[in-house]
Amino acid sequence: MAASxxxxxxxxxxxxxxASATRPELExxxxxKVQALCARLYAKSDFYRARMDEGxxxxxxxxxxxxxxxxxxTSAKADFLADQQAAPPFGTRLGVDRGDVVHISxxxxxxxxxxxxxxRSQRDVHMLGYLHALPWYMGGLRQGDTAINCVPAGGMTTGGWGPGEALRIMGATGFHVGGNTSTEAKIDLMLGLGGIHFIYAxxxxxxxxxxxxxxxxxxxREAFPAMHGIFIAAEGYPLEWAAKIEEHWGCRLQEGYGSTQLNGFGGSTGSAGVFRPDGQRGLMRLFEWEHxxxxxxxxxxxxxxxxxxGxxxxxxxxxxxxxxxxFRTGDAARFVPWQECGGGAWNAIECGTIGRFDDMMKIRGNNVWPSMFDAAVFAHPEVGEYRxxxxxxDGKTEVEVKIAVADHHANLCEDDRAALVQSVRAAIKERSNMWVNVCEVPRAEFQGFAYKARRWADERQDGYRL
Amino acid sequence: MPDEDRILEEMLALAERLAASDDALMAGQYALLRARVAALIELRAFGKDLAA
Structure with missing residues (x-):
């Protein structure tokens, strides 16, 4: 049981x-806020004025x-890109004077x-930090803590700046180890810090x-006994994996849903973790007074x-x-209304299952998402990575899944490896309704790391070339 | 012309009152606010006595 x-x-x-606001008070x-936003944008933004006139x-x-x-x-990414193309660099969506823009995401x-x-305005930059700090505070981060930020810092992305701002405004000490520092070098650094309280990755x-x-x-959990919380974002995972993570680290795993469009996080598991009391998937409560x-x-x-x-x-x-x-995010989430969340007026989405509608693959008539395969494969702790x-x-759609055994399970015997392949195959069938080809490859085949994993390749169009 | 030095001193006093908050979510943010004001006072300090 992970420490609360x-x-x-x-x-x-x-x-x-x-937390004490009622649903009518929140709405x-x-x-x-919506009235003030629309009035301001009607006066300042050609893009949104046209939208409002249209509606x-x-x-x-x-x-x-x-x-x-x-x-x-609604607007979508393509609308924003066209707007930027016509009126670079910001398009006509700015809600402030151009001279008040002090940061870009x-x-x-x-x-x-x-x-x-x-x-982003000066106020937006503070809010960028706050909208990372808020879920992290709920997840255990406190003033004076030592925190490890594994997401590449700096650059021009929200994920590059938000964490640094968040740790600073919380009064925590941030070690921004993402990016060019190797995993081995990160571990050496972490071991030498004399105590770590929080990790974001x-x-x-x-x-x-x-x-x-x-x-x-x-x-x-033995090397870092002071850990208050680990906070993840960006990708789905199976609950079996989450349980192992909590067991290895000895603290609760927390998750947030965030994006550049939200200027940070829009919801998180708070302090409750990624499991509900009955062991089912937890909830990310939405920060509905901000979004x-x-x-x-x-x-x-x-x-x-x-x-x-939806x-x-x-x-x-x-x-x-x-x-x-x-804004149509393209992000797919399971809706849980506030009445079913066990208190409070904030709606929720299920954690661990956020997907992308544009990642959906139509395979042999089934709608499948990479997250389905992630859940099936990583339910096996012996698997380190897969593609x-x-x-x-011959005119038929085939699916191939290559798994690699984790380095810390390298002593698995041949029989166990064969059984693992069959177990992964059965787990994929259970979650996707498809039998696929599964084989094992050396772990070294999947070296290298990307912040957002791209594990899938759809090469079907190659098969149609004449 | 506003007396900027005096305004900043008043803001620092107010920010110090906020920084005494026991709200754990706000504590670091109030400390940042206080530090921002203190930095503005510090960077204006050189020559202050001469001007007076």
């Missing part, structure tokens, strides 16, 4: 105030949240479509770091029902520079 986190609500009257606050919101006037959600047209460009650029990198520690014969989050059917735009998966459409309530209004490939052979 010191109650963040007991230690913060402000957070208790946020009334959202409505006031019939004359002069940016909004008379209810329901009307806002029905009348304000760009998306990572992993989609291949192009990078969105967001202008992508799901993928926490896996890599843990595997490397174990391969060196180091038990994390309006709709979860909709991507085909119809209608709100999904409780328990259903696309997150987000609106910033406190961003000044380049706010997003009803998947979809391709065409």
């Amino acid at each position: 986190v010191a109650d963040p609500f007991a230690a913060s009257p402000l957070l208790r105030r946020f 009334a606050y959202q409505f006031r 019939g919101l004359a002069d940016g006037a909004v008379d209810s949240l329901d009307r806002f959600a029905k009348a304000f047209p 760009m998306t990572s460009g992993t989609s291949g479509q192009g990078q969105e650029i967001y202008g 992508s799901t993928n990198y926490l896996h890599t770091l843990t595997e490397a520690l174990l391969a060196r014969g180091i038990t994390p 309006l989050v709709e979860i909709v059917d991507p085909a119809t735009g209608a709100p999904v029902q409780p328990g259903e998966q 696309e997150m459409v987000v609106t910033n309530l406190s961003v000044e520079g380049s706010p997003v209004v009803r 998947g490939r979809v391709y065409t052979r």
